[in-house]
Amino acid sequence: MYNTNNKILKWYHLNKRDLPWRQTSDPYKIWLSEVMLQQTQVETVIPYYEKWLNKYPTVQSVALENIDNLLKIWEGLGYYSRCRNFHKATQDIMHNYHGVIPNQIELFKRLMGVGDYIAGAVMSIAFNQTHIALDGNHRRVVARVLGIKNQTHQNLKRIKTYLKKLVWEGNPGDINQALMDMGSTICRPSNVACDNCPFHLSCKAFQSGIPTAYPQKVAKKEIPTKKMVAALVFHEDTILISKRPLNGLLGGLWELPNIEIVNGEKPEELIETTLEDQYGFHINVGDKLGAINHTFTHFKMKVSLYNCKIKNDPLSRDKAKWVAFSDINQYAFSKANHKLFQLVELRND
Incomplete structure (x- = not known):
């Protein structure tokens, strides 16, 4: 996995997106970005992220604010429970962790609104800890590399095992962000750009000639x-x-x-x-x-x-x-x- 890890990091340093939360190692700012990015496009998040930090630069500033004012800043970003949970989590940090974001993943996951993905992302990016951050982009990239078609529980375990081996080779934060960028820019659900992928020679989905057939899409239910x-x-x-x-x-x-x-x-x-x-x-x-x-x-x-x-x-x-x-x-x-x-x-x- 060492050579694969190096190829991913080389690709990332040449192709990574210039995003404001990548200019910092502050766990508060990285955490905020991951909360805002849930189910929301990067281009939509950037102005909200910058406006929020201009007004609320620290955990304490959020914890002390009235929820009505926070919701007003969040207005238009959608999924408002994210804002309410973030507010409650910052208050928890002030009351129970002396205002310091916990750097142990199990403690961090106790905070309101912090699940496996956000916990893995923040711990790996802000604290350089060897945790995976598994979202739809990571899942799709690795499924194609391994030639996984069916989205079963057993295949999800295979994907997690592969990711864990990658982050254990070093630079876990960059590895997680690199796979995110690959899934967003070249290994998209459709319209792929396989020639620019570091997995180009080893990807089983690419070798099949129809990479977009991996993994099989789950049929969406018609909503009322x-x-x-x-x-x-x-x-x-x-x-x-x-x-x-x-x-x-x-x-x-x-x-x-x-x-x-x-x-x-x-x-x-x-x-x-x-x-x-x-x-x-x-x-x-x-x-x-x-x-x-x-x-x-x-x-x-x-x-x-x-x-x-x-x-x-x-x-x-x-x-x-x-x-x-x-x-x-x-x-x-x-x-x-x-x-x-x-x-x-x-x-x-």
């Missing part, structure tokens, strides 16, 4: 579509927004009141009855402002937005707030809600 209705509720010069519970999808974000249409209810009646039940006020439902489509990981949704006006004085609620439309940028909303706001802006143009 939910029909939703949202209300733009006016009271004088303000609109009603509510805050989602911290636990669950989009936890801690603000949103326009919305309801799922389950049994074919009329949108206008559903809005009236739901808002009366939740907030205790009566509204007039006006015209439909438009509809948006949005896709989450496990479902799609089509949301119709209705213009509404309150009839009576609103009651105060902890999780609801009346704000001027011009002030909505002070609060963290999901991308779906920003699409709804665009409908309002288009109507007002």
Whole structure:
């Protein structure tokens, strides 16, 4: 494996991507980058990473911050549980580890949101420890090298064993990052560039003549579509927004009141009855402002937005707030809600 390790490192030093988190050995910054990169493209992450570090340069600065302000910085990056978990993990570090990120993998994995991949990546890159970081890119590269087609538990063990041998030969952080770059730039799911690969002569998938057939793709399940209705509720010069519970999808974000249409209810009646039940006020439902489509990981949704006006004085609620439309940028909303706001802006143009 020594020669293979050297070939990978040589390729990496010639071809590695110039990324901001590769200019540091600070475990906090490396950890932050790995959290942000989960299920998110590198190009999307870079500006968020830089903006975050400008405001929160240390573990302590995150731990002491209000979650609402952190979610506002995270706004648009998606998968908001990552932000909430990162916040809780930094508080854990301040309370239980004297503000120092633990450099033992089992202790690090006890932190909220830290799984095998993030733990292996941070321990190998920041602390030069011989741990593998196994994600989809690593899995695909090694599966092709070994000629693995079927994604079985036994074959996953073979992939892990191969990776462990590689990192044990030295420079584990660079090896993990090199395999990540290979999977992102040359050993892609399709449109491969085998001629520029250090495994070129030994890769069984390449030798087969159809490298993209390895490993076999798992058929994706068709995801359901939910029909939703949202209300733009006016009271004088303000609109009603509510805050989602911290636990669950989009936890801690603000949103326009919305309801799922389950049994074919009329949108206008559903809005009236739901808002009366939740907030205790009566509204007039006006015209439909438009509809948006949005896709989450496990479902799609089509949301119709209705213009509404309150009839009576609103009651105060902890999780609801009346704000001027011009002030909505002070609060963290999901991308779906920003699409709804665009409908309002288009109507007002």
